[in-house]
Amino acid sequence: xxKKKKAAAPNVIKRPPVVVIMGHIDHGKSxxxxxxxxxxxxxCEAGGITQHLSAYVVDHTTTEGANEKITFLDTPGHAAFQQxxxxxxxxxxxxxxIVSAEDGVKPQTLEALESIKAADIPYxxxxxxxxxxxxxxxxxxxxxxxxxxxxxxxxxxxxxxxxSAKTGEGIDELLDIVVLAADLAxxxxxxNASATGHVLEGNQDPKRGTxxxxxxxxxxxxxxxxxxxxxxxxxxxxxxxxxxxxxxxATLSEPVQxxxxxxxxxxxxxxxxxxxxxxxxxxxxxxxETTASGExxxxxxxxxxxxxxxxxxxxxxxxxKHELSSFESDRIAVRVIDASVGDISETDVxxxxxxxxxxxxxxxxxxxxxxxxxxxxxxxxIDTFSIIYELSEWxxxxxxxxxxxxxxxxxxxxxxxxxxxxxxxxxxVLGGRVEEGTLKANQPVKIIRRDxxxxxxxxxxxxxxxxxxxxxxxGEFGMQVESRDTVAPGDYLEGYETVVx
Numbered sequence: 001x002x003k004k005k006k007a008a009a010p011n012v013i014k015r016p017p018v019v020v021i022m023g024h025i026d027h028g029k030s031x032x033x034x035x036x037x038x039x040x041x042x043x044c045e046a047g048g049i050t051q052h053l054s055a056y057v058v059d060h061t062t063t064e065g066a067n068e069k070i071t072f073l074d075t076p077g078h079a080a081f082q083q084x085x086x087x088x089x090x091x092x093x094x095x096x097x098i099v100s101a102e103d104g105v106k107p108q109t110l111e112a113l114e115s116i117k118a119a120d121i122p123y124x125x126x127x128x129x130x131x132x133x134x135x136x137x138x139x140x141x142x143x144x145x146x147x148x149x150x151x152x153x154x155x156x157x158x159x160x161x162x163x164s165a166k167t168g169e170g171i172d173e174l175l176d177i178v179v180l181a182a183d184l185a186x187x188x189x190x191x192n193a194s195a196t197g198h199v200l201e202g203n204q205d206p207k208r209g210t211x212x213x214x215x216x217x218x219x220x221x222x223x224x225x226x227x228x229x230x231x232x233x234x235x236x237x238x239x240x241x242x243x244x245x246x247x248x249x250a251t252l253s254e255p256v257q258x259x260x261x262x263x264x265x266x267x268x269x270x271x272x273x274x275x276x277x278x279x280x281x282x283x284x285x286x287x288x289e290t291t292a293s294g295e296x297x298x299x300x301x302x303x304x305x306x307x308x309x310x311x312x313x314x315x316x317x318x319x320x321k322h323e324l325s326s327f328e329s330d331r332i333a334v335r336v337i338d339a340s341v342g343d344i345s346e347t348d349v350x351x352x353x354x355x356x357x358x359x360x361x362x363x364x365x366x367x368x369x370x371x372x373x374x375x376x377x378x379x380x381x382i383d384t385f386s387i388i389y390e391l392s393e394w395x396x397x398x399x400x401x402x403x404x405x406x407x408x409x410x411x412x413x414x415x416x417x418x419x420x421x422x423x424x425x426x427x428x429v430l431g432g433r434v435e436e437g438t439l440k441a442n443q444p445v446k447i448i449r450r451d452x453x454x455x456x457x458x459x460x461x462x463x464x465x466x467x468x469x470x471x472x473x474x475g476e477f478g479m480q481v482e483s484r485d486t487v488a489p490g491d492y493l494e495g496y497e498t499v500v501x
């Protein structure tokens with residue numbers, strides 16, 4: 001019998017921090033990331049990065065002369081990507097909360113802070129755009145304190161730096177305090193353990209096949225092993241670092257791209273590493289059973305609008321799902337029946353053609369000609385977008401168009417019956433007084449007695465000062481009301497209009 005391979009002795013060392021930058025959409029996250037990437041990545045020539053991963057590693061030399069590595073997560077900033085930001089904070093060790101020195105704290109700043117708090121990670125503050133003519137650092141500091149962000153020098157202990165993401169001013173100081181925050185968190189990892197971490201991005205590349213970006217949080221990932229993420233697995237044969245360089249091994253806090261997954265893994269999924277394909281397939285089967293038992297749509301009696309989502313990357317699917325989750329209605333329920341990466345195909349159209357009210361939504365993808373032709377024949381709606389704001393507006397309209405209409409009776413006026421003169425063939429001749437609002441000729445009315453509706457009718461004629469009028473809004477008046485129900489002095493008539501919403 002072959003001896004089981006003995007596990008290597010633990011080798012626990014300091015782990016580089018994984019950092020996420022969060023804040024309002026216009027406060028400079030992308031500019032800061034761009035500056036740090038261009039200034040601090042020294043291992044490749046300018047323009048040498050051949051691909052764009054969801055994370056990258058930078059080198060930073062502190063004021064004490066220590067050489068530190070920092071991994072930055074590159075996350076989109078629009079509010080629709082809230083789930084990705086939350087997920088980013090979940091895999092991050094330290095957050096940078098960026099605030100403009102011109103604008104101060106904005107609602108999205110507080111949203112970002114809530115995400116950071118939910119992830120329970122330390123954060124530092126970057127007051128950006130200090131080089132701008134309209135910059136007011138003191139006012140921005142006060143804005144932070146007003147929102148219970150207590151920075152150093154203002155009664156708190158949250159470190160901060162004034163920076164310009166455009167010129168680079170203050171960025172070295174910012175990176176110093178990021179390193180300090182990470183040191184205080186005492187981040188460690190075992191380089192001899194099997195690699196574990198999270199999926200940052202998944203993609204179906206037409207040339208390379210199914211790829212995914214992984215972030216290693218513990219252990220070492222080496223060629224020859226297999227990674228498993230949910231229901232997807234891949235042999236570690238083609239592995240590249242964030243610059244696109246082929247590598248044989250990666251370790252703590254490093255982002256890597258793996259080519260050859262069995263399917264596109266779900267963004268945010270934890271991955272683990274096993275030694276063989278057999279072990280990988282067994283773990284996938286176990287994960288699939290867990291997922292199947294955990295994913296159940298809530299039951300509803302409301303009409304369902306089915307949505308099929310196709311996007312260029314899985315992170316965008318999260319954005320679309322977030323937009324859908326913000327749609328509220330007491331008359332319809334939205335269900336995502338499928339979501340995957342890639343162009344919209346004929347198969348996608350066939351899959352939804354038998355489902356009433358289904359919508360196919362595409363983001364940054366093409367519609368295959370055969371799919372378009374089939375959709376037109378079968379009456380399947382397909383819409384594609386490249387800007388998240390347009391998608392948001394369209395979804396709102398498309399879902400409202402599929403919302404069943406509801407009739408609502410809106411009361412326009414109320415009158416008290418003072419006298420009942422006569423009745424002939426269900427037509428009551430009455431005297432009344434307007435209590436509120438307006439009553440109109442040919443308007444339906446409810447008959448109210450002691451706050452209970454006891455009948456209904458239609459105003460056939462209105463008179464005031466012995467003249468016929470079309471509506472009445474004050475004083476005493478006469479009227480003819482057609483109703484099969486009894487009307488008596490002391491009753492109230494409520495005139496109403498039926499509004500379709």
